[in-house]
Amino acid sequence: MKFVAALVLAGALLLGGWKAIVHKSNLRPALVTPSTDVHLEFSDDTLARVYRATHETLAADRSGRPKLIALTFDDGPYPVFTPMLLDELHDLRVPATFFLIGQDARQWPELTRRIEAMGNEVADHTYTHPNLDEETAEQVRREILTGGSVLWGLTHDPATRTLMRPPHGRYTEQTLRVAQSIGYTVVLWTDDGGDWRTLTAEQIDRQVLGHATAPEIVLLHSGKLATIQALPSIVARFEKAGYSFVTVGTLLSHVTAGDLNHPLKRSV
Numbered sequence: 001m002k003f004v005a006a007l008v009l010a011g012a013l014l015l016g017g018w019k020a021i022v023h024k025s026n027l028r029p030a031l032v033t034p035s036t037d038v039h040l041e042f043s044d045d046t047l048a049r050v051y052r053a054t055h056e057t058l059a060a061d062r063s064g065r066p067k068l069i070a071l072t073f074d075d076g077p078y079p080v081f082t083p084m085l086l087d088e089l090h091d092l093r094v095p096a097t098f099f100l101i102g103q104d105a106r107q108w109p110e111l112t113r114r115i116e117a118m119g120n121e122v123a124d125h126t127y128t129h130p131n132l133d134e135e136t137a138e139q140v141r142r143e144i145l146t147g148g149s150v151l152w153g154l155t156h157d158p159a160t161r162t163l164m165r166p167p168h169g170r171y172t173e174q175t176l177r178v179a180q181s182i183g184y185t186v187v188l189w190t191d192d193g194g195d196w197r198t199l200t201a202e203q204i205d206r207q208v209l210g211h212a213t214a215p216e217i218v219l220l221h222s223g224k225l226a227t228i229q230a231l232p233s234i235v236a237r238f239e240k241a242g243y244s245f246v247t248v249g250t251l252l253s254h255v256t257a258g259d260l261n262h263p264l265k266r267s268v
Contacts, residue, residue, distance in 0.1 A: 020097055029261035029264065032186035038176045039205035064082075065264045066245040069216040070251045071096040072189065074125055074165060076104055076222035077111040085236065086118050088228050092235045095119050097223065097248040099165045099187075102127035102147035105154055112154045121247035122157040123162035123187070124148040133170040140178045148184075157250050163187050169219075187248055189219035190263045192229075196221055208234050212241075213263035215255045241268045 040048050042106050071089075073096055076082050089096055098115050100122055106114040116122050126132070129146035132140050144164055151160035164184045166175060171186070179186050194207040204226055208218055216238075220227050235245065248256075 001260055028188065029257075030190045030263070031252075031257045031260045032176050032180070032188075033257050034180045034183055034185065036180070036182070038173050038177075041261070042173055042176070065214040065259060066254055067214050067241070067266070068246050068251050068254060069172045069218065069238055069243045070246055070248045071218050071220060072165070072187070072248060073097070073220050073222045073227075074099045074167075075101060075107050075129070077109060077115065078104075078223045081223045081225065081228070082108075082111055083224055084197075084225075085228050086120070086201065088231050089120070090118055092231060093246050094231075094235055094245040095121070095250075096245075097121040097123055097159070097163070097187075098252060099123050099125035099163075100147075100151055101125050102131045102150035106150050109154050112151070116155040116157050121159050121163075121249050122151055122155045123248065124151060124161075125157045126164070126167055129167045131168060131170050132175045135173045135175075137174055137178050138142045138199065140175050140180060141231045143183060144179060145182060159247075162246060185252070186231070187217065188261060189217045191216055191218045193218055193227065195224045195227045195230075199226055201226045201233075204230040205233045209237060209268045212238070212266045212268040214243075214266045215251060215263055216243070216266075217251070217260065237268055241266070243268075244252070 032038065032041065040051050056178050073085065073093065078101060098120055102110060112122065117189070124144060124147045126143040127150065128143065130143060130144065135143065148160045148164070162183065163180060164186060165187050169188060176186055190213045191208055191211045193204050
């Protein structure tokens with residue numbers, strides 16, 4: 001094991017140097033599938049950091065990454081802003097993936113069904129939206145399964161049973177292992193629109209475009225007027241750059257976890 005680690009370390013030094021090993025982009029993959037080695041992807045020990053550094057450097061040399069983009073919206077549904085968001089997406093002819101909170105979806109069942117009926121994907125954002133990094137393994141399991149069960153009962157979208165996102169993007173290795181054990185892929189993001197803060201539409205637009213990758217998963221939020229206002233510009237500029245808008249489920253049928261965990265930076 002020490003010999004293998006030494007070889008990997010030597011490769012890392014040749015390919016990218018020590019800076020690559022500690023670069024912050026090595027610390028947060030965008031996708032964790034049920035087969036992902038969670039320790040290698042998330043641990044802060046030296047071997048795991050070297051592994052991430054070498055894989056990122058090698059991945060960066062690959063060309064031909066598909067220009068696919070998945071817009072994702074966390075939280076809700078909400079009785080005012082979610083219908084406005086759906087109408088905007090419909091007008092732009094763009095599908096999206098909605099990571100819904102189970103108890104909110106139960107409160108607004110018709111709105112939840114409308115999300116799916118308008119060609120969007122519905123995925124699991126837990127039942128009560130807790131900080132999963134502060135929950136026990138059993139609490140994490142119950143939050144994911146209950147949220148998924150409620151959403152499945154309302155929409156019958158398969159993604160409710162296979163795709164989840166931890167609230168606030170907060171998790172531990174335990175969180176990820178629990179999700180893996182019940183068959184879920186944990187979907188994070190390659191591009192954060194920053195609309196969880198109080199931003200204008202123009203600021204959200206610049207944030208998304210300035211951090212564009214290929215392939216691309218964009219983190220946005222339901223319940224934000226500025227986000228809705230930013231969408232026409234975001235969509236127009238990505239389409240002009242040759243991107244196609246898809247749901248997360250469709251994206252995952254065309255790319256690998258490695259493509260998303262080490263995406264290429266793109267100018268849009």
